[in-house]
Amino acid sequence: MSSDSVILLETVNFAAEKHRNQRRKDAEQTPYITHPIGVARILSHEGGITDIEVLQAALLHDTVEDTDTSIGELQIVFGQTVARLVQEVTDDKALSKEETKRKQVEYAPHASHQAKLVKLADKLYNLRDINRSTPTGWSAERVQEYFVWAAQVVRGLRGTNLALERHLEELFKQRGVEL
Numbered sequence: 050m051s052s053d054s055v056i057l058l059e060t061v062n063f064a065a066e067k068h069r070n071q072r073r074k075d076a077e078q079t080p081y082i083t084h085p086i087g088v089a090r091i092l093s094h095e096g097g098i099t100d101i102e103v104l105q106a107a108l109l110h111d112t113v114e115d116t117d118t119s120i121g122e123l124q125i126v127f128g129q130t131v132a133r134l135v136q137e138v139t140d141d142k143a144l145s146k147e148e149t150k151r152k153q154v155e156y157a158p159h160a161s162h163q164a165k166l167v168k169l170a171d172k173l174y175n176l177r178d179i180n181r182s183t184p185t186g187w188s189a190e191r192v193q194e195y196f197v198w199a200a201q202v203v204r205g206l207r208g209t210n211l212a213l214e215r216h217l218e219e220l221f222k223q224r225g226v227e228l
C-alpha cells in the first residue's frame with residue numbers, strides 16, 4: 050500500500066471515531082461520517098484533486114466544529130498544514146447563527162486556495178443533500194434561504210475549481226438563485 054493510502058486510512062478512521070455518535074439531520078438519520086467522506090470524494094472524483102492535505106482536511110473538516118477535537122490535537126496527529134486548513138473552515142461556535150453565516154460570506158474570498166476547495170465541496174455536498182432529502186423540520190422557505198446564503202459564500206470562492214463551480218452553478222440555477 051502506498052504511504053498516501055495509509056495516511057488517508059488513518060485520517061478517515063480518526064474522523065469516523067470522532068463522529069461515531071452523530072447523525073445527519075435527514076429523516077433517515079444517516080451516520081454523520083457519510084458527509085466528510087462524501088466531501089473528500091467530491092474533491093477527488095469530481096474536482097480531480099490529489100493534494101493529500103486537502104483530502105485530509107475534507108475528511109476532518111467538521112471534527113473541531115462538531116466534536117471534542119481541538120486544533121492542537123490535529124496539529125500533533127496530522128501536522129500544521131492539515132490543522133490550519135481545518136481551522137480555516139471551522140465556524141466560531143461562540144458567535145450567533147446569523148453572525149456565523151455572515152462570517153462565512155466575509156471570509157470566503159480571503160481563504161487559502163486549499164481551504165476554498167474544501168469549502169466548495171462542502172457546499173456542493175450539502176446542497177445536493179438537501180435536494181436528496183430535506184432536513185427534518187425545514188420548511189421550503191428555509192431551504193430557499195439556505196441556497197441564497199450558500200450562493201453568497203460560493204461567490205467568494207469562484208476561480209478555484211471549474212468542475213465543482215459548474216455543478217454548483219447548475220444547482221443554484223435550478224432554484225432560481227443568482228450566483
Ligand SMILES: Nc1nc2c(ncn2[C@@H]2O[C@H](COP(=O)(O)OP(=O)(O)O)[C@@H](OP(=O)(O)OP(=O)(O)O)[C@H]2O)c(=O)[nH]1
Nearest residue numbers: 072073074075084146171172174175176178179183184195
Ligand atoms: N443539507 C444537510 N445539512 C445537514 C444535514 N445534517 C447536518 N447538516 C448540516 O447542517 C448545516 C445547515 O444547517 P443550518 O441550520 O444552516 O446550520 P446549523 O447546523 O448551524 O443549525 C450544514 O452545515 P453548515 O454549517 O451550514 O455549513 P457548512 O459550512 O458545514 O457547509 C450541514 O453540514 C442534512 O441531513 N442535510
